[in-house]
Amino acid sequence: MTTVDFPKLRLLDSQWSEQDGQPVLVVRDRLGLTGQIAILPPVIAVLLGLFDGSRDLEAIRAAFALRTGTSIGRRQLEDIVAQLDGALLLESPRFEEIRVAALAEFRSAPARPMSLAGQVYPIDAEDCERQLGGYGVSGGMDPAGSADSVRCVICPHIDYQRGGHVYYRTWHRALRAAEEAEVVVLFGTDHFGGTGSFTLTRQSYQTPFGVLPTDLAAVDAVVRAIGEDVAYREELHHRGEHSIELGSVWLSYAADGRPIPMVPVLCGSFHRLVEGPAQEERERLDRAIAALAGAVAGRRVLVVAAADLAHVGPDFGDEAAFGRSQKAELEGRDARLLDRVVDLDPEGFLEEVREVGDRFRVCGLPPIYLALRLVRELAEVSAQGRGEVVAYDQCPTPSANGSWVSVAGALVR
Numbered sequence: 001m002t003t004v005d006f007p008k009l010r011l012l013d014s015q016w017s018e019q020d021g022q023p024v025l026v027v028r029d030r031l032g033l034t035g036q037i038a039i040l041p042p043v044i045a046v047l048l049g050l051f052d053g054s055r056d057l058e059a060i061r062a063a064f065a066l067r068t069g070t071s072i073g074r075r076q077l078e079d080i081v082a083q084l085d086g087a088l089l090l091e092s093p094r095f096e097e098i099r100v101a102a103l104a105e106f107r108s109a110p111a112r113p114m115s116l117a118g119q120v121y122p123i124d125a126e127d128c129e130r131q132l133g134g135y136g137v138s139g140g141m142d143p144a145g146s147a148d149s150v151r152c153v154i155c156p157h158i159d160y161q162r163g164g165h166v167y168y169r170t171w172h173r174a175l176r177a178a179e180e181a182e183v184v185v186l187f188g189t190d191h192f193g194g195t196g197s198f199t200l201t202r203q204s205y206q207t208p209f210g211v212l213p214t215d216l217a218a219v220d221a222v223v224r225a226i227g228e229d230v231a232y233r234e235e236l237h238h239r240g241e242h243s244i245e246l247g248s249v250w251l252s253y254a255a256d257g258r259p260i261p262m263v264p265v266l267c268g269s270f271h272r273l274v275e276g277p278a279q280e281e282r283e284r285l286d287r288a289i290a291a292l293a294g295a296v297a298g299r300r301v302l303v304v305a306a307a308d309l310a311h312v313g314p315d316f317g318d319e320a321a322f323g324r325s326q327k328a329e330l331e332g333r334d335a336r337l338l339d340r341v342v343d344l345d346p347e348g349f350l351e352e353v354r355e356v357g358d359r360f361r362v363c364g365l366p367p368i369y370l371a372l373r374l375v376r377e378l379a380e381v382s383a384q385g386r387g388e389v390v391a392y393d394q395c396p397t398p399s400a401n402g403s404w405v406s407v408a409g410a411l412v413r
Contacts, residue, residue: 023042029089156306191243192237196284219231310333311362342411
């Protein structure tokens with residue numbers, strides 16, 4: 001028997017699969033709070049659209065019958081709701097209890113653990129150094145190859161196995177900036193974040209080369225500007241989100257393990273900023289950037305955006321595979337985006353995405369936009385000839401069905 005009277009789904013991680021030759025929808029908790037999953041046949045999957053918190057079970061039964069022409073029994077519906085709640089997919093007292101306990105455990109740890117160590121990179125420092133160095137032609141970072149006066153680094157957050165050469169070339173050019181930085185602000189895509197979210201944590205990030213301690217004074221300054229509820233509402237996303245983690249490992253590697261103070265910021269969807277006016281979100285972001293700039297001003301600041309670009313092909317919702325001509329078109333659109341980046345033009349960057357309705361699903365839009373905003377806030381500079389594109393690639397997805405993720409490395413001076 002379910003104790004959820006008005007079921008409401010949380011944001012889901014879902015994908016279609018097959019079971020016994022039949023299509024099923026596999027749904028799991030994005031935060032990884034439980035290993036349980038829910039496996040639903042297509043007709044039952046229709047119910048997911050009805051679990052919005054506005055209907056009780058009888059109203060859901062009536063709406064389901066109206067939409068499908070099929071009735072669902074009260075007991076069957078209760079069992080489905082119980083299964084979803086057991087997998088922590090509903091907003092419910094059970095989920096909230098487990099979320100609060102998980103957040104307390106996360107905050108009490110000595111540092112944020114490495115969630116991808118042993119999968120994407122080795123946990124041992126020497127092994128990790130060997131792997132990262134192997135992505136370069138010479139197998140090491142030559143200080144003579146690093147650029148001067150770098151204030152902002154755009155690097156991927158794709159796995160190293162596909163994007164390692166782009167990471168390497170980017171951080172090879174940014175080596176001096178990493179060595180000299182007195183504080184780093186690292187923006188990363190929150191793939192599960194709410195619209196316009198700006199999510200902080202007081203936890204430091206562990207890497208194979210040591211801990212990057214979080215700059216607590218800077219975090220507290222932003223919290224005062226936007227409020228604890230906004231700043232920490234999705235803090236638990238830091239636990240498993242890979243974007244900041246993968247960028248911070250390269251940062252620590254480039255800095256030779258020096259414990260640089262860091263401000264880790266996860267950025268949620270910019271959907272409403274792309275689609276149209278979002279005054280409240282813009283004002284909140286304005287306050288956050290101003291507070292952050294004030295907190296780190298006076299030190300040698302390096303701003304980093306851990307951000308991939310386009311996500312195209314059947315894996316991401318396109319009807320057809322992206323072939324040679326489509327990939328060439330994508331490269332041209334990405335080149336326009338990167339021109340805006342190296343010219344330090346955040347509003348132009350946003351407009352390039354808006355112009356095509358985010359057709360290419362640029363998941364790195366929030367961190368890149370905010371990184372450019374922060375650099376501008378820290379120092380008014382000319383927007384001409386300020387940086388360089390270091391590397392670019394289009395990486396295939398594991399499904400090998402004509403789906404691609406484009407990634408780039410760029411510097412802003």
